[in-house]
Amino acid sequence: MKPIKLAIVAPCYNEEEMLPISAPRLMSLMREMIGDGLVAADSFLLFVNDGSRDSTWSIISRLHDENPMCHGLNLSRNVGHQNAIMAGMLTAVDAPESADAVITIDVDLQDPLECIPQMVKGCYEGYDVVYGVRTSRESDSFLKRFTAESFYKLQNHMGLKTIYNHADFRFMTRRVVEELARYEERNLYLRGIIPMIGFPSTRVEEVRERREAGETKYTVKKMLTLAFDGITSFSVKPIYMIMALGGIFVLIAIAIGIYVLVSLFNGTAVHGWASLILSIWLVGGIILIAVGLVGLYVGKVYIETKHRPRYHIEKHLT
Ligand code: UDP
Numbered sequence: 001m002k003p004i005k006l007a008i009v010a011p012c013y014n015e016e017e018m019l020p021i022s023a024p025r026l027m028s029l030m031r032e033m034i035g036d037g038l039v040a041a042d043s044f045l046l047f048v049n050d051g052s053r054d055s056t057w058s059i060i061s062r063l064h065d066e067n068p069m070c071h072g073l074n075l076s077r078n079v080g081h082q083n084a085i086m087a088g089m090l091t092a093v094d095a096p097e098s099a100d101a102v103i104t105i106d107v108d109l110q111d112p113l114e115c116i117p118q119m120v121k122g123c124y125e126g127y128d129v130v131y132g133v134r135t136s137r138e139s140d141s142f143l144k145r146f147t148a149e150s151f152y153k154l155q156n157h158m159g160l161k162t163i164y165n166h167a168d169f170r171f172m173t174r175r176v177v178e179e180l181a182r183y184e185e186r187n188l189y190l191r192g193i194i195p196m197i198g199f200p201s202t203r204v205e206e207v208r209e210r211r212e213a214g215e216t217k218y219t220v221k222k223m224l225t226l227a228f229d230g231i232t233s234f235s236v237k238p239i240y241m242i243m244a245l246g247g248i249f250v251l252i253a254i255a256i257g258i259y260v261l262v263s264l265f266n267g268t269a270v271h272g273w274a275s276l277i278l279s280i281w282l283v284g285g286i287i288l289i290a291v292g293l294v295g296l297y298v299g300k301v302y303i304e305t306k307h308r309p310r311y312h313i314e315k316h317l318t
């Protein structure tokens, strides 16, 4: 069988510390795979610069000048991890790159490189998607591990079919990427969409490693945005939950009403200022939450109807 032309896509945001370490490793891995006849000789690495404010892009340009295997994509501004990956994948399978398959991996290489040849082998076994699944997160901080794992559980409760402990380390053949391109949504949550596409898929297990250099680029704010996008882009369950809560509160209100009427007829004194003011605040709060939640969905409709481009490519080094 003819070896596939593989593109390894790595998003980079302010990664001047990590990139000089990971690029040589990725290159030697690629050379090894080419040597083993696992991938075609014109396979390449595609570094996507997601609007970094440090010297990331000049490092990528230098890598490109020195090694024809290194390609670069410069986005005009920071569009976030998910959109940066999307830009990289779509560019990699499109002409002139025309890769047969892509692997996305964060440039900090917290996902072990040894899994990559395994993923490629999965392709020859007939799989279109190979998910990297984290079996051990020992190297993550307690907070990161706790938030990430509760997030996956919450998603499943909300009816989202995601792969537990799979982030964005995955192998996809060109036809899957082409199908993915047909999802036009701007609130991109790849971990939710890709299982929806279907096609034969399998997993490789990995142990998540420590970030070797630089800091995490995922601020708490970015993580929360991703979590909210993940749920509100795929599930309307929260709206039903709020509605049910509203129902319960109406029932409680009726019960209190009956109690007030009964005590009125019994002639017991009216002393209710505290409870009155309390319930006003409580109900007011619930209403605000509900309106806010509905607003979230309305906001999404607003963004989606614009059909804005996801990213802009400033320069493409092939
Ligand atoms: N990243 C990006 N755009 C952003 C934030 C992050 O392209 O706005 C990239 C970053 O360079 C890295 C990957 O996404 O390659 C994952 O980020 P990081 O390793 O900081 O996240 P963590 O592993 O802590 O979740």
Ligand code: MG
Pocket (backbone or CB within 6 Å): 106, 108, 110, 211, 216
């Ligand atoms: Mg990382």
